[in-house]
Amino acid sequence: MPKVVDPRIRRRELAEAVWRVVRRDGLEHASVRNVAREARLSMGSLRHYFASQSELMAFALRLVIDGIEQRIAALPSDGDPRQRAARVLAELLPLDDQRRAENEVWLAFTARAMTDPELRALRDEGYDMLRAGCRGLVAGLIGPGRDPEREAARLHALLDGLAVHAAVRPDVDTPDALRAVIADHLSELRAPRTTDAPTRS
């Protein structure tokens, strides 16, 4: 008779196995086969949890989102809004090994979602969450005359661009460089908007 395992415990074991493979070998090696080997389970058992590579990636992305949410929830909620914004954004940028692995999952997921319709709903959820987060941070910060929605779009684009650059060129776009750019940007958001008419092309 097969051993009965609490599905929540099994899921957590799998999550840890996925995460070990991603951190050690990179997401491209987090195939259903390799995760099965890492978790010491058969391919058959694993397919009960994720039937495809797409589902495995969605599972990995959920782990990333849960981890980030927990860290942000644990941040001190008092204090200067700019300092809080800098701390929240730091949780989203690849500033250490853990966050680099999370970023790698996010970028690989986004790339794959361009051609895999199964992944789009979750990618869009991630995008909406980040945009809403930026909107919240901007609302507490912006100086007179600034458009909250446009500033949220700008901060969100800056954040995603920095994350890509840190993955592509960690030697140039170092953690310190990322922090400095974010600090500049947040300082600037508090100033009144410069009033000259925008250029159109």
Place this chain on the structure above:
Amino acid sequence: MPKVVDPRIRRRELAEAVWRVVRRDGLEHASVRNVAREARLSMGSLRHYFASQSELMAFALRLVIDGIEQRIAALPSDGDPRQRAARVLAELLPLDDQRRAENEVWLAFTARAMTDPELRALRDEGYDMLRAGCRGLVAGLIGPGRDPEREAARLHALLDGLAVHAAVRPDVDTPDALRAVIADHLSELRAPRTTDAPTRS
């Protein structure tokens, strides 16, 4: 006896075939097989030009870079530096079908280069070119107290982040929204740097 074809003409025909496939079907369908069919050539002849999918993608990216460089070279070189910056950046953003296809190639190429070492040199070349371009635009624009290298990194990250968002959510991050964010950012670069100490986390 096989027909002798001028290799430059053949290369241009192939470039056009690659581009037709990318624009019509998306980059994920620009396999060596599909490009061969589009160009009415055998797989064998095509392999003379690109031996692998990686080489085909490198070829497609070269087409993108050449096209962008030609358009930027054709821009009026006189006039206000901010207006020129807005025009240059507009050539790099997915504001119409042509530039959307170019952006798709760039994003797919960047994603693939994460796991395909053959593509890294060209990806890094693209990154360096864009960073140098941002450095040039920033140099002509920035107000007192601003760090040119940090502002170049910020503009470059903003540009790449906007390009990703426009691909992911064209309904939210529309061409007009992109232009407005870029216009705001360029206006801001001309203002003196806000002087309060940066926040560290």
